[in-house]
Structures are given as C-alpha cells and as structure tokens.
Amino acid sequence: MSYKIAAPDEYLAITGMNIKNVLIAKTAWVWPLQRCTRFSVQPHDYAMNLQAMTKEKLQFLLPVVFTIGPDVNARGANSRFGAAATAPAEHLGDEDRGDALMKYAMLLADSSEKVNGTQYLEGIVKGIIEGETRVLVSSMTMEEIFTEREEFKRRIFRNIQGELDQFGLKIYNANVKELKDAVGSTYFQSLSQKAHEGATNQARIDVADAQLRGNVGEADRRGQQERQIAKINAETAVQKTDRDIERATAEANLSTQKTNLNRDVEISRIQATRATESRDEDLKKDVEIKRAAAELERLRASDVVKATISREAKQQAADASAYEIEAAAKAEFEKANMVANANLQKQLREAEGITAMADAYAKLGQAFGGPDNLLRYMMIEKGTYVQLAKANATAVQGMQPKISVWNTGAEAGSGGAGGSGGQDSTATMRNVYQLLPPLMSTIHDQTGITLPEWQFGKLPANNDGKVNGNGNTHH
Secondary structure: OEEEEOOOOEEEEEEEOOOOOOEEEOEEEEOOOEEEEEEEOOOEEEEEEEEEEOOOOOEEEEEEEEEEEEOOOOOHHHOOOOHHHHOOHHHOOOOOOOOHHHHHHHHOHHHHOOHHHHHHHHHHHHHHHHHHHHHHHHOOOHHHHHHOHHHHHHHHHHHHHHHHHHHOEEEEEEEEOOOEEOOOOOHHHHHHHHHHHHHHHHHHHHHHHHHHHHHHHHHHHHHHHHHHHHHHHHHHHHHHHHHHHHHHHHHHHHHHHHHHHHHHHHHHHHHHHHHHHHHHHHHHHHHHHHHHHHHHHHHHHHHHHHHHHHHHHHHHHHHHHHHHHHHHHHHHHHHHHHHHHHHHHHHHHHHHHHHHHHHHHHHHHHHHOOHHHHHHHHHHHOOHHHHHHHHHHHHHOOOOOOEEEEOOOOOOOOOOOOOHHHOOOOHHHHHHHHHHHHHHHHHHHHHOOOOOHHHHOOOOOOOOOOEOOOEEEEO
C-alpha cells in the first residue's frame, strides 16, 4: 500500500480491486491488487503541411498548426460538483460517464508515456486533422476559402473537435497559415505576379496622372491669378460706385425717416389723447352697466323668492293629490284582490263538486255494466225519451205532406200481376217515356220549377186526377 501524488500537469489512473472502471485523481491510496498509472495532460503542437484540393479541382498546400491535449474540464458525471450538475443525461449510462480524462486514460494514456506510443497518438491526431480538413476543403471554392477565412477556420475547428471528443482530447488553439502552391501548381504564384504587375502599372499611371495634374494645374493657377486680379480691379470700381449710390440713398432715406418719425410722433400723441378719452367713456359705461346689473339681480332675487314659494305650495298640493290617488288605487286593488280570491274559492268548490260527481258517475257506470247503460238509465229517469217524442210530434204537427204514387206500363191497374211473358221488346223504352210527364209534374208541384216543353213535353192540365195513363195521385 502506498500514497501516490501526481504532478501539476499529471493525473493518476487507478484500476483494480474495489474500482469498477477507472479512478481518475490527483492523489490516492494505492492498495494491494490495484494498479496506478501516471499520464500527462500537457497539450502538444501538431504542425502539418496538408495538400488539399478545392471544389474546382485546384491543388494547394495548407500549412496548419494545432495545439491539442486532454480535456481536463469535461469531467462529466465524475465532476466534483456531482453528476446532476455537469453530466448530460445521455452519458450517465456510458462506461466513461462523460469523463474526457477517463476516455483518454482508457484509450491513449499508456501509449502517450512511451516513444512509440507518442508516435501512435500523433498519427491518430494528424489523421483526424488531415481527413476532416480535406473533406471541408473539397466542399469549398478557392474564392470562398480566401474571402471567408474566419468561417473556414471555425468549420475546421468544429469538425476536428467533434472527432477528438471520442478520445477525450481538446483543441486549445488552431492556426491556419498562408496558402501555398502544391508541387507542379503555379496558381498562387500567378495571382501574386498578377497583383504585382497590376500594382506596378497602376503606379506608373498614377505618376503620369500626377505630372498631368501638375502641369495643367500650374497653367490653370497662373490664368486664375490674372483673372482674379482683373476681377478684383473691376469689382473695386463697381463697389466704389455702389458705395456712392448707397450713400446718396442713405441720405435720402434719412430725410424720409425723419419726416415719417415726426408724423408718427404727432399721430401717436393724437391717438393717446383719443384713447384716454375713449377709456374714460368705457369706464363710465362699465359703472352704469354694473349699477343696472345690481338692480336687475335685486329684482330677480325678489321674483325668484316669490316663484319658489308658489312652486313649493303647488308641489305640496300635488303631493297631497297624488297621495289621495295612491290611497284610492290601493283600496281598489285590495277590493279587486278580495273579489278575485272569492271567485277563486268558488271555482275551487265547484271543481271539487264536479270531481265528486264524476267519481259518483264512474261508480254508477261500473254498477250498470258500462257508461252506455248508465246513459240509458239517466235518460229514462229524467224523461229524456218522452221529451224527444214530444219534440218530434211538435215538429210534424200541422204538416200536410203530398205523396204521389203512379204506375206505368202493362202492370198499371193489375197491381203488377200482368203477364210478363207477353211483354214485347219495346216495353222498357215505352215505360221510360211514360215516366217522364208524371215526374215533371211532381217536380213542378214540389219545387215550382217548370222544365222546357220542347225537351220533356207539355205538363197535364189537371194535376189532381190521373196523370198520363195509369198514374194515380193522392193527397
């Protein structure tokens, strides 16, 4: 058993008895059946001269320097602040529990302490950098790489960091140097030469333009000097004349202003006098108006008092009348209410009597074997049948009915016992025509309607005897 202490740039990786996976610590007791391995967390520089090809199939050299080392901050669930404080939920079930140092200790720590192991770690890191850089460059054009240098650097950093997270490594710094031509390529050289020649030609053009502007400027300045001198002399003469004119104008204006001022002073004096007189009249008028207003208010107050007394008297009379009307209305309402209650009680008593009578009739109906038998009994008891017979007799009393009985054909006079076997084929038609005159006569006697003679024939002259052959009429 021994107590191990790590250097400031080291960590201890302990495995063995009573340790589930790997214990990462700065100090620890190492017990029997346990093993302790020291590993350094110092970052290292990885310089590379990558050969890549852009989207336009242009090859170039990309010098880069990355500073990479174990990530000492991403401790995951093994953080000293607790699992819930720093560890994402998706890493709680992992073997390394989201601890970057545990990943590094499990995968690369032992190899980093040996010479061959260092080469092995360097090969892994450089392989990741070279692969991710080439993939990124192949998706961009040369113009995008030049114009978006910062974005290009961020994308390289992000892609490579995503791969290094698997080993618990972190990029502490990334430096992308100037791009260079690949072997057999003159792209950047041609661009540099083009820029150099363009700058040289532009410088020559600028010198010629400067000489041109100098010569032209010198001649222009000399002409401007002569023109300015002539202009100044002419302007001096004009200004002198203008000054003389202005002096004369000023003197004339001064005389005019003096006259105007004298006139304005006189007018102002007269206006002040008139204003004083007008103000005096206004004050007198105001006094009279206020005196009249005071008298008006006195009279108005007297009238208001009288009107108020009269209004209050009328109001009291109106209130008394309203109270009488209200009392009378209440009395009428109480009276109507009592009458309505009396009628209601009467109707309730009648309804109770009708209900009792209905119950009695229902029991009588059951006793007589049904409502029909009960109805017959009540009609016999009350003499309803006798009253109906009297009413029918009274209805037909005094009537003189006229009844006509007539026969036609061979059966007339024989009481219908004639030989029917001897009747010829025209007997039916003959009977029909013999029927019409008596029928028309009967219609005329009972309704007073006479049908056309051209259609049914002429009626008999005597309706009291025999009609058309064998017809008989009885009264």
